[in-house]
Amino acid sequence: VDEQMGLTYHVDGALVPAEEASVDVRDRGFMYGDAGFETLRVYGGTVFAWAAHVDRLERTLSTLGFAEAMPPCDDLRDRVRATVDANAFDDCWAKLSISRGVQPGKLTPGPRVDPTIVVTVGELPRGGVAGEAVWDDPATVRIATTRKPDPAAFPPAAKTHNYLNGILARRELRDTDADEAVLLDADGYVTEGATSNLFFVADGRLKTPASGRPLLPGVTRSVVLDLAREEDVPVETGSYRPNDLLRADEVFLTNTSWEVRPVTRVDGTAFEVGPLTRLLGRLFDERVEAEYDA
Amino acid sequence: VDEQMGLTYHVDGALVPAEEASVDVRDRGFMYGDAGFETLRVYGGTVFAWAAHVDRLERTLSTLGFAEAMPPCDDLRDRVRATVDANAFDDCWAKLSISRGVQPGKLTPGPRVDPTIVVTVGELPRGGVAGEAVWDDPATVRIATTRKPDPAAFPPAAKTHNYLNGILARRELRDTDADEAVLLDADGYVTEGATSNLFFVADGRLKTPASGRPLLPGVTRSVVLDLAREEDVPVETGSYRPNDLLRADEVFLTNTSWEVRPVTRVDGTAFEVGPLTRLLGRLFDERVEAEYDA
DSSP: OGGGTTOEEEETTEEEEGGGOEEETTOHHHHHOOEEEEEEEEETTEETTHHHHHHHHHHHHHHHTOGGGSOOHHHHHHHHHHHHHHTTOSSEEEEEEEEOOOOSSSSSOOSOOOOEEEEEEEEOOOOSTTSOOSOSSOEEEEEOSSOOOOTTTSOTTOOBSOOHHHHHHHHTTTTSSOOEEEEEOTTSOEEEESSSEEEEEETTEEEEEOTTSSOOOOHHHHHHHHHHHHTTOOEEEEOOOHHHHHTOSEEEEEETTTEEEEEEEETTEEOOOOHHHHHHHHHHHHHHHHHHHO | OGGGTTOEEEETTEEEEGGGOEEETTOHHHHHOOEEEEEEEEETTEETTHHHHHHHHHHHHHHHTOGGGSOOHHHHHHHHHHHHHHTTOSSEEEEEEEEOOOOSSSSSOOSOOOOEEEEEEEEOOOOSTTSOOSOSSOEEEEEOSSOOOOTTTSOTTOOBSOOHHHHHHHHTTTTSSOOEEEEEOTTSOEEEESSSEEEEEETTEEEEEOTTSSOOOOHHHHHHHHHHHHTTOOEEEEOOOHHHHHTOSEEEEEETTTEEEEEEEETTEEOOOOHHHHHHHHHHHHHHHHHHHO
């Protein structure tokens, strides 16, 4: 694939040309999606919110039952840094995956874990106040018929390589102009996008589905909630129906790459890019800008 | 891993030594579990129930939205045969996986699919009337607290590399003597084991959860249902509670490797290996034996 031409990845402790970066076909990451990951954003050579990402990765691996095989935080950061440096990137995304590796036997995980640790990267434009968004346009969203799995079936806070639920939701967008699918849970409450968290503004409040609903508690979601509270914006987390969303004054999405991305359409309903969305986008940019000054 | 020493696998059209068999780290099978698979049983050089397996694989890829990238049936069979022959196996399992491969972009699948096709194998004892079971003892089962996902979240009939639900259920068995976990659906009905279908005998009938419940319609399950009907055994498929299972006269599991495997314990309840389980095991062996005479 052209977009990885000339890139260097990091696999199992070594830098390797991207086109040679591979995992064993018997790696449980390939066979079962038995792996956790984080998508990181590097601004001016610094990984944004590293502590929050590594904490979540540890929680994911704990849910999968092999957190004890996770290398120390510094070791992981060295791998990410080495990969970013090898590509001479100032601004990029990096995906850090840790799988349970190859094990003898079949589905039941064995106690001895030799994890497979992979870092892939791709260049991005500069972020911050002086930067540009990675997206060209505001998002257009559709509410998918694919539902989020029940927490008793798939732990929603674990960010794993079992991503079929999101793929099926995104597949529903083909032949439409939408680029993100929002999923409801089994009870019909709004949860999140396939790769993003969802916010909306109503009654003068910033609202987002509570982490008690089945959703991934995003790092950017958490930063945005903090920024809003610091700015004395009334914040509410709760359980919302699609109609709450459709009647909102503003809607936006967050994730590590998109940061704060306005939504201008949900199904048949149009939205303006509103003042609170703009404010939070600007505050986020300022927070990021500080990474370049550090 | 020692058990693959000296084996030959088949990756993307070529035979390769198992220890060199790998997939790109950006393969969607590794990144997202975005792949379908079948576990096949080879008896005396012949793949058992090949047509049923290849049909299900096509349905899986259709659910994932890339069935058009599936090679013709004969091409797939040639890959399996070449792998079995390269290892000089008469009796073995073979796992045939087809992933959506490497694509540019992120989560949303692209329209152009160059699938990654992998065949892995491992030797097994001879099957049939003159053979031996791959399991040493009857199964001991626990009913897991992990539930099957709702069909609206994960299509249950698709056999994909998103296998975390089964892994979490199997993880519950550690520190117990059980070797299979049976999952209930969100409504509390019995569905299947992590890698097997479940049967029980009650009121003189052979019973198994209906395919309307969230479960994988197993190839061995289908063969066993056919064998029972041919023998005029009353068969019932339906929706059953754990108590229906615990009050049964006989319980057994089926899958491609285990064939018909008796269950002698479900949670705290013991079961004898009963006459209908023995009869169906024998009829299955006879069906298999015919593969050796062919």
